[in-house]
Amino acid sequence: MLYERWTGILDKRRHDLALRHPDLADGWTFDQLDQEAQKIVLPESGPIVANGDDPLFIPTVLAAWAKRRPVLIQEQKKQVPMEIHTDLPNDIALIKQSCGASGIERSLFYGETRLLAEGMRNIHALESLGMTSDCRSLGAISLAHSYGFGCLVLPLLLAGIPLDVLSGPLPMFVQQGLDRGPEKSFFLPGVPALWKTWWLTKILHHPSIRIAVSAGAPLSLELEQGIWNDTGLKVHNFYGTGETGAVTCDFTNEPRTETSLLGTILPGIDVKTDADQRIYVKTDATARFADRLLTPDEFTEPYYRTMDIGEVRGNELHWHTHTGEAINVAGRKVSPAKIERACLSLTGVTNAKVTSQRSRDFERFEEVKVAVQLEPECDLKALKHHAAEILDSWEMPRHWELLPD
Known part of the structure; x- marks a missing residue:
C-alpha cells in the first residue's frame, strides 16, 4: 500500500530532484532515490533499523516498505534499539521508540493503513496552508522524530514533495538552504525555540519561506506576534502526538489572540475531554498498540487518552497543561x-x-x-x-x- 503509493509518485516525477542531503554532492532524483533503496540488503529477520543521521535513512524506509517489512526509526546510529517484547502483526510498517508524553520508554507500532492515513492528513494540511508543486521542504529538524517524519518524510514519499535536509538547525544552515538553487518557495517546520533563534538572527526576512509551522511545545503569542510584526510571516501552530499523528492546525492568516488555541481540529479526527479536561483523540492514524505499556487505559478504543489537559470549543482545541511524566x-x-x-x-x-x-x-x-x-x-x-x-x-x-x- 505504501510502496505502491511511492511507485505512483515515481512514475510521475522520475527525473525531478527529490532529495538534497549534506552528504550527497548533487542530491538524488526520485529515480535515483528508488535505485538506492533497491541496493540496500535487508537482514533476513526482525525490524529494519533506519538511522536519521544516515543519508540512507529514506532509502532504507523505502526498501523496508518494498518488502513489506517493519522499519524501526531512530535518530542516531549510536542508539541501541530497545528490545521488542511482543510478536508483530504482518501489516506493521513503522516502529517508533520514544518515551512520548508519558515518560515511559516504549515501542509504538503503526500498520500500513494507519501510516498512510497520517501521511495523507499531513499532506492535506500542508496543501491547505499553501503547499504547491513548486514547493520544497527544508529539513532543519530530525527526520526520525515523529514531527519530522510526519511532515517531511511522509510528504516526500507519499506526495512527492521534495526535501532538502540541512546540516542542522543553526541559522547559517537554514540561510544556506533558503539561498540554494533556483527554488523560491519553501516549507519550513520548527519548534518554538528554533523559531525564536531564527527570528532573532533575522533569517526569517527571507522571501522564500512560504509555509512556516511550529509544533512540539507551546508557541507563545509574543513570539508569533513578534515574527509577524517584524517579517509579515505567519507561523502556524500545529498540534499532534506521537501516538495519534496530527490533531489540529491553525490555518488562519494572522496571529492568534489566545495562547491556549492549538488550532482547528483536522478533518476525520474526533476530540473530546473528560470531567478532568483530559484530551481524548479518535483518529485512523493512532498507533496500533505499545510495547512495555504501563498505563493500559491510554489506548482505550476508540479513543487515545493523551497526557494533555484542555478543552474543545466548537471545532477548535485549546491546551492548558500536560500531566505526563516526560x-x-x-x-x-x-x-x-x-x-x-x-x-x-x-x-x-x-x-x-x-x-x-x-x-x-x-x-x-x-x-x-x-x-x-x-x-x-x-x-x-x-x-x-x-x-x-x-x-x-x-x-x-x-x-x-x-x-x-
Whole structure:
C-alpha cells in the first residue's frame, strides 16, 4: 500500500530532484532515490533499523516498505534499539521508540493503513496552508522524530514533495538552504525555540519561506506576534502526538489572540475531554498498540487518552497543561527514568532524582533538573562527563544539585 503509493509518485516525477542531503554532492532524483533503496540488503529477520543521521535513512524506509517489512526509526546510529517484547502483526510498517508524553520508554507500532492515513492528513494540511508543486521542504529538524517524519518524510514519499535536509538547525544552515538553487518557495517546520533563534538572527526576512509551522511545545503569542510584526510571516501552530499523528492546525492568516488555541481540529479526527479536561483523540492514524505499556487505559478504543489537559470549543482545541511524566525540552520529550539510569550507571552515584523545571525561556518550555548523592570517590564533574557519553544533547540536565549524605 505504501510502496505502491511511492511507485505512483515515481512514475510521475522520475527525473525531478527529490532529495538534497549534506552528504550527497548533487542530491538524488526520485529515480535515483528508488535505485538506492533497491541496493540496500535487508537482514533476513526482525525490524529494519533506519538511522536519521544516515543519508540512507529514506532509502532504507523505502526498501523496508518494498518488502513489506517493519522499519524501526531512530535518530542516531549510536542508539541501541530497545528490545521488542511482543510478536508483530504482518501489516506493521513503522516502529517508533520514544518515551512520548508519558515518560515511559516504549515501542509504538503503526500498520500500513494507519501510516498512510497520517501521511495523507499531513499532506492535506500542508496543501491547505499553501503547499504547491513548486514547493520544497527544508529539513532543519530530525527526520526520525515523529514531527519530522510526519511532515517531511511522509510528504516526500507519499506526495512527492521534495526535501532538502540541512546540516542542522543553526541559522547559517537554514540561510544556506533558503539561498540554494533556483527554488523560491519553501516549507519550513520548527519548534518554538528554533523559531525564536531564527527570528532573532533575522533569517526569517527571507522571501522564500512560504509555509512556516511550529509544533512540539507551546508557541507563545509574543513570539508569533513578534515574527509577524517584524517579517509579515505567519507561523502556524500545529498540534499532534506521537501516538495519534496530527490533531489540529491553525490555518488562519494572522496571529492568534489566545495562547491556549492549538488550532482547528483536522478533518476525520474526533476530540473530546473528560470531567478532568483530559484530551481524548479518535483518529485512523493512532498507533496500533505499545510495547512495555504501563498505563493500559491510554489506548482505550476508540479513543487515545493523551497526557494533555484542555478543552474543545466548537471545532477548535485549546491546551492548558500536560500531566505526563516526560520533560518537554524545546519540543523533545525526555524520559526521567532514562536520565536516572544514566546517572546511576556510574560507580559512586548512590541516588539520583530527576525532575522538570520551567525554563525562564518560554520557548524552551522545560529543563531537566537532577539531584544526586555521591560517594567521596565520585565528583559531579565526572558524573556530567559520564552522562554526556550516554545521553543525547537535549537530554542532558541543565540543573544539578548535590544531596547531603
